[in-house]
Amino acid sequence: MRSWSVGLFTALLSLAGPDAATASGVAVPEAGAETAPPTIPVEAFTAPAGLADAELSATGAAFAYVRVEDGRAILKVHSSDDLRALSAVDLGSADDVNWFRWAGDDTLLVSVMLEQENNRYHARFSRLMAFDVPRQTLRYVGLKQGIVGDDVIHVDRAGRYFLLSVRRDQTASPEVWRVSLDQGEGAEPERVQEKTRGVDRWWADNAGVVRLGMRFSEYGSARIWYRSGPGEPFRKITRVSAGSDAWSYWREPSFRAGSDLGYVMASGDGGRRVLREIDYRTGELGRVVYEHAEWDLDRAVYDASGRLLGVVYTDDEPRTHWFDGELRALQQRLQQVLPGSNVRMIDLAGTDRMLVRQSGPADPGGLYVFTPGEGRLDLVGNIRPQIDIRHLAPSSAHSFTARDGTEIRAYLTLPRGSGRERLPLIVMPHGGPFGVRDALVYSDWVQLLANRGYAVLQPNFRGSSGRGEAFEALGAGQIGGAMQDDLDDAMDWAVEAGFADPARVCLVGASYGGYAALWGAIRNPERYRCAASYSGVTDWEDMLRHDRRFLHRSTYSQWRERVRGEEDFDEDAISPARQARRLSRPVFLAQGRHDKVVPLRQFTLMVDAAKDAGVALETLVLDDTHHLEDPENEAEFLSALLDFLHRHNPAD
Structure with a gap:
């Protein structure tokens, strides 16, 4: 919250020039400030x-x-x-x-x-x-x-x-x-x-x-x-x-x-x-x-x-x-x-x-x-009256070069009171994956994780929007491939820059980001200690069949072509449910029961595959949709996520 009050309030401000009062009336300390912020309740981020x-x-x-x-x-x-x-x-x-x-x-x-x-x-x-x-x-x-x-x-x-x-x-x-x-x-x-x-x-x-x-x-x-x-x-x-x-x-x-x-x-x-x-x-x-x-x-x-x-x-x-x-x-x-x-x-x-x-x-x-x-x-x-903005963490924009020479833009949020070096890191890929991007804007999930002591990195991997058709086209046929390489390269950048401890990195995401989190833990277990997914895709062949029933014929064809690309594409090879036997890292899998975008079947396919492979998962099903519309459900998910991270990648 701001320094004046919570709720409705009228501030009559002169528009004479730059000496007018700021919105918050307080100075925001820089990242790495010595004093750790108080713990902000989960519910403050979901109201x-x-x-x-x-x-x-x-x-x-x-x-x-x-x-x-x-x-x-x-x-x-x-x-x-x-x-x-x-x-x-x-x-x-x-x-x-x-x-x-x-x-x-x-x-x-x-x-x-x-x-x-x-x-x-x-x-x-x-x-x-x-x-x-x-x-x-x-x-x-x-x-x-x-x-x-x-x-x-x-x-x-x-x-x-x-x-x-x-x-x-x-x-x-x-x-x-x-x-x-x-x-x-x-x-x-x-x-x-x-x-x-x-x-x-x-x-x-x-x-x-x-x-x-x-x-x-x-x-x-x-x-x-x-x-x-x-x-x-x-x-x-x-x-x-x-x-x-x-x-x-x-x-x-x-x-x-x-x-x-x-x-x-x-x-x-x-x-x-x-x-x-x-x-x-x-x-x-x-x-x-x-x-x-x-x-x-x-x-x-x-x-x-x-x-x-x-x-x-x-x-x-x-x-x-x-x-x-x-x-x-x-x-x-x-x-x-x-x-x-x-x-x-x-x-x-x-x-x-x-x-x-x-x-x-x-x-x-x-x-x-x-x-x-x-x-x-x-x-x-x-907008979030229960949050004192003095306790939130600053973010910054960075560019790095991926292994094939592609420039990737990413946003880094550093927790307060933890210094700036060798921090526990959460790599958080966005959803989509095409036509979507992250930006340097407020995020409840990012700030909650930072408040608990984690650095958070949000890479705009190839296929993300904002930088023109050519950059989006780089993602065609690269789900689970070069798109995932970009996430690994983002982690390497954060480690080489001194921000992240390579032994304390987890992936967290929702929708496509949930898929990327799951796949990262399976594909590169040597990199990531754990992964958490909300409504992530787990079986691409089954997901494409689902999409065919709900998308217009031409829209579906374009979506399938973007997923598969021009070369031979093996959906099973990059589907977590089909590769569950390779899973060796802790995974938290959550899903909305009424999700029509990524249906509950994607969740059950992964759960069943893990059970058949003798792999343990931590799971949560909520009476909600793809977008976690109910604040109480979101609070339940985020509380479970924090508990999972605390046990498998503690920030302290």
């Missing part, structure tokens, strides 16, 4: 934050967020002027709430999951609710339809209506209906777009005009229909193949009323994602608007009218390049007021009011309401 997903109303008069309390999702609304609570409503089980979105200043749309069960079937389906803030009433809105009932393609900024894409059943093509949020008489839904040429999905512009339709084929291509404005017929523009560069940007159109010009993230000459113009009338790309010399762009930022404001990219940490001069100046002023941290304007109501998130690798951060015209930066609250 639901809520504030991280806050959203401003249309004019910025209010903001809302969802906080989970005793497993219930509570939607809370506060005034942006003085932070006072305006209303709150219980939305039901936190597991059943998908998202919320403002419609004007007085109404919030909420997507929830409902269940229907009889003696023939059990189904979960999404539906929309509307919360009236002044009246504090919650009611269902939308139409009767199939499983998906929350496909909102436009919300009126004034809160009068929204556009809902509707399928009467799973096989039907969607229509678009205008649903009024006026609770008066005569507010009946109105169909504004009929089924058209088998279109599977619709998009609308910022004025609520349906402008683009897309039809997906079973072979992985998509046909695009477009019109410039209301009253015009839709014309077939182009056809794109799944996995192509065009596939990615056509699925995220960015047109605005009265214009055919838009912007897309596309591959540039260097293989990195750049921002380019597109003419939606022809489907042709235009000039490059912005590119970074080293890093992929993540996304573009637009205002409510669809005007381009900036782009977000991540080098070692997320950054925004603002095209808008006023926003660029405001960003600079915020950095002066909150020095030494990453400051992001996460939601804007013009330049009059915005939500600001401040954080850092050693700081979970806080949420602020920024009112530039009044020079006010009001602290709403801390």
Whole structure:
């Protein structure tokens, strides 16, 4: 927590210059400080934050967020002027709430999951609710339809209506209906777009005009229909193949009323994602608007009218390049007021009011309401209020050269009070593995392990995103091979640099990172004392069969090709469940019972294989999903992980 208080608090800060107060009001000591920090409870790292997903109303008069309390999702609304609570409503089980979105200043749309069960079937389906803030009433809105009932393609900024894409059943093509949020008489839904040429999905512009339709084929291509404005017929523009560069940007159109010009993230000459113009009338790309010399762009930022404001990219940490001069100046002023941290304007109501998130690798951060015209930066609250940031560990970015000459970027977090040399090390590979990366940002798991005395190393092994297509392509066919070499080389770098004790290194990861942890302990037992995996893949052949049932044909083909590469690929040779007899190191294997990404079968295959091989495993199955959504379950897993590490790779 910060030095002022826990919970809601208003800090009126002058934006005059760099001498303004810092976010925390305390100096953060450097790594290796002599005084060891107190033990921070596991639960402090898992308590639901809520504030991280806050959203401003249309004019910025209010903001809302969802906080989970005793497993219930509570939607809370506060005034942006003085932070006072305006209303709150219980939305039901936190597991059943998908998202919320403002419609004007007085109404919030909420997507929830409902269940229907009889003696023939059990189904979960999404539906929309509307919360009236002044009246504090919650009611269902939308139409009767199939499983998906929350496909909102436009919300009126004034809160009068929204556009809902509707399928009467799973096989039907969607229509678009205008649903009024006026609770008066005569507010009946109105169909504004009929089924058209088998279109599977619709998009609308910022004025609520349906402008683009897309039809997906079973072979992985998509046909695009477009019109410039209301009253015009839709014309077939182009056809794109799944996995192509065009596939990615056509699925995220960015047109605005009265214009055919838009912007897309596309591959540039260097293989990195750049921002380019597109003419939606022809489907042709235009000039490059912005590119970074080293890093992929993540996304573009637009205002409510669809005007381009900036782009977000991540080098070692997320950054925004603002095209808008006023926003660029405001960003600079915020950095002066909150020095030494990453400051992001996460939601804007013009330049009059915005939500600001401040954080850092050693700081979970806080949420602020920024009112530039009044020079006010009001602290709403801390993301992790139970954590004193003075006790968290600093992180730093490093580069090393892998055995084949490839440059790898990694992030190292050193525990406080343990010095800087020959530390017990946790190598923590990220999930994915493709299209995912680590960055120099706050991580609950990293900080928990550092608080217990471990150095933590997060390598962006080949195949990770952020550095362009060529670097990602290096990972094709290298699961269990060169990707794993990068992790071993990361360990060697940490040892040679003096940070890590080579006799005290363990692997910890989740999803693909869980697989890499398991495989490292089997492949190189001479390197690692132990391994811990949450929802890690254990049998690649079985995993690919599972994926084939759930992924679109073309998407599956691309995923399989990335896993297998162009050369002969032996899934059994790099599958922990198939190589369990080679396991000689302690392993902690945990899994979510309701995981649909890496199913429970992957866990049982490994457990059964280990049993047949006479190898002992420490196991834990939680009533949770792939992402450990329940804080109590996450706390149970992390407590078990710490106990496992303490016994097999003690930090003291």
